[in-house]
Amino acid sequence: MSTLVGIMVLTLVTILVVEIGNRVNAPWPALMVLVGVGIAWIPGQHLNVPNDLVLPLLLPPLLYTAAERTSWRMFRMRWRTIVIFAVGLTIFTTAMVSGTAWLLYAGMGLPAALVLGAMVSPPDPVAVEAVSKTVPLPRRILSTLQTEGLFNDAVALVIFEVALAALESGEEIQPRELLADFLVGLVLAVIVGLVLATGIRFIVRLSDNAIASAAATVVLPYGAYLIADSIEASGVLAVVVAALEYRRTESPDDVEERLVRASFWEVAELILTGLAFGLIGEGFQDVLSEYGSQVWRMIGKGLIIALVVVVVRLVYLVVLTRVNRMRGTPIMAPRTWKEAIVMTWGGMRGLITLALAVSLPRFIGPGDEYFSERAQLIVASCMVLVVTLLIAGLTMPWLLRVLNVGSEAEVERKQERELAHSAARRAFDAIHEMEDLPDPVVERIDAVVEQLESGLLERTVVEDIDEDINTRRTNRAILYQVQKTALAAARESLIEARNQTGADPVVVDRVLQRLDLQTSLMRKRD
Known part of the structure; x- marks a missing residue:
């Protein structure tokens, strides 16, 4: 089966799994674990994607879509969460898993053990969000898990790259050199990211085509990744x-671009998820064909690694609970x-673990020797996915019922109402600043603003006014300008809210998307 056909078939399977998940109210990434396991037992090669292309193919879009869910303001607001979870917990998990692997697997060196620790340490925000759609996770908890998932990848990937480089060079890891390389790479990466984003934004500003503008966001992550990698950042x-x-740097008027961009990346993320699970299935298939019955022993050790991942996280969080109580930090x-x-x-592993596992080379070291630990690392990663994604994802509703953890959805809905009211207030003020409005139009302003607040103009109301046909046409045109002004002011309010302290970017984006949809519909009718 050719690579292209394999990807198409896998995409169709992923679509079916998503639909099955919706029907049975189960998170589809968890069900994809079963697909990966199934592929492992189907004989023959299906995808044939070279190992050295896996990370450049999968990582840039996955990181980009994760970063799209946050902002610089959110980064500053939640720096404590980032330090405690994305940095502290990731490093702690990597260290504990690496130590366990070094003791558990005979002959495994420290670099290989660190590779495994880095692979399984970062939870995946995509998996968490998929689960949150099926169970009422308290928003405060969900927000913390999402923030953790947005930045822990960077920490884990730096450790992974350094450990893998040590394996390839055959040299020992030097902590001082590791820190120096990280700091230099950090500075260069920031420069590359800022310059490329500024350049692409400048090019996009020259185009009025929403599809072309959205296509630029494909160049952005891949370009940033490849350029930085080429200069060893x-x-x-x-x-x-x-x-x-x-x-x-986006503008409130970038309506169509946001809609096209959001739709494109949702589709891309789904396809890449299916591809990642397919590749891990093939990787496990190779292990089965090469080691036969010995795989069961590897599975047993992999389950021990998975148990360590869960226990380490629980211990860390229990200690953090006591610290939060002592410091009195209710948020x-x-x-x-x-x-x-x-x-x-909720610390579910997902795409990053998959991507790193399937990117492991078959041959490594100065002498291009066979990477004997590769099979053990792949099996251990699969077991971590089974425990933390499949089992955890499917049993989360039961766990919430047993623990009786109350949902904080009402707080989220309140914030959403406040955002809608604030946007409508801004729209109302903007309309009243317009001059020379006919009385029939003025009489309709309250209705327009009320409709904006309640449903963000889910349908356009243009009713006949009891005047002659020419006056009605004129007033319709004026009413269109009123609606256009109201929508522009509301978008501006929401963009500002997204960059202000206290507003959850996820909630803001949900309200903004409804506004963008209505604006796009009105422009098509124009």
Whole structure:
């Protein structure tokens, strides 16, 4: 089966899994684990993607879509969460897993053990969000998990790259050199991300075509990753910086681009998810064909690694719970031991673990020797996925019921109402600044603003006014300008809210998307 046909078939399977997940109210990434396991037992090669192309193919878009869900403001707001979870917990998990692997696997050196630790340490925000659509996770907990998932990839990938480089060179890891390389790579990555985002934004400003503008966001992550990698900087950090800067400089009037961009990346993320699970299935298939019954022993050790991942996370969160209580930080999660358990179960591994596992080379070292630990690392990664994604994803509703962890959805809905009201207020003020409005139009202003606030103009109301046909046409045109002004002011309010302290970017984007949809519909009718 050719690579292209294999990808198409895998995409169709992924679409079916998504639909099955919707029907049975189960997170589809968890169900994709079963697809990967199934592929492992189907004989024959299906995808044939070279290992050295896996990371450049999968990582840039995955990192870009994750960074799209946040902002510089959110980065500053939640720096404590980032330091505690994305940095502290990731490094702690990597260290504990690496130590366990070094003791558990005979003959495994420290670099290979670090590779495994880095592979399985970062939870995946995509998996968490998929689960959140099927179970009522408290927003504060979900927000912490999402923030953790947005930045822990960078930390884990830096460790992974350094450990893999040590394996390829055959040299020992030097902590001082590691820190120096990281700092230099960090500075260069920031420069690459900022310059590329600024350049592409300048080019996009020259075009009025929403599809062409959205297509530029394909160049952005891949360009940032490849340029940074070519100068030995961190491609991961370059992509994150480029995405954050590009999103910061967007205009309230970039309506069609946002809609096209959001739709494109949702589709791309789904296809890449299917491809990643297919590749891990093939990787496991290779292990089965090469090691036969010995795989069961590898599976047993992999389950021990998975157990260590879960226990380490639980211990870290329980300690953090006590710290939060002592410091009196009510907005931090977790606050109780129940929340610590939920967040432990919510630390689902996903695409990054998959991408790193399938990117492992078959031959490594100065002498291009066979990478004997590769099979063990792949099996261990699969077991971590089974425990933290499949089992955790499917049992999360049961866990929430047993622990009786209350949903904070009402708080989220309140913030959404406040955002809608603020946008409508801005629209109302903007309309009243318009001059020479006919009385029939003035009488309709309140209705227009009320409709904007309640449903963000889900349908355009243009009713006949009891005047002659020419006056009606004139007033319709004026009413169109009123609506256009109202929508522009509301978009401006939401863009400002996204960059202000206290507003959740996810909630703002949800309200903004409704506004963009209505604006796009009105422009098509124009």
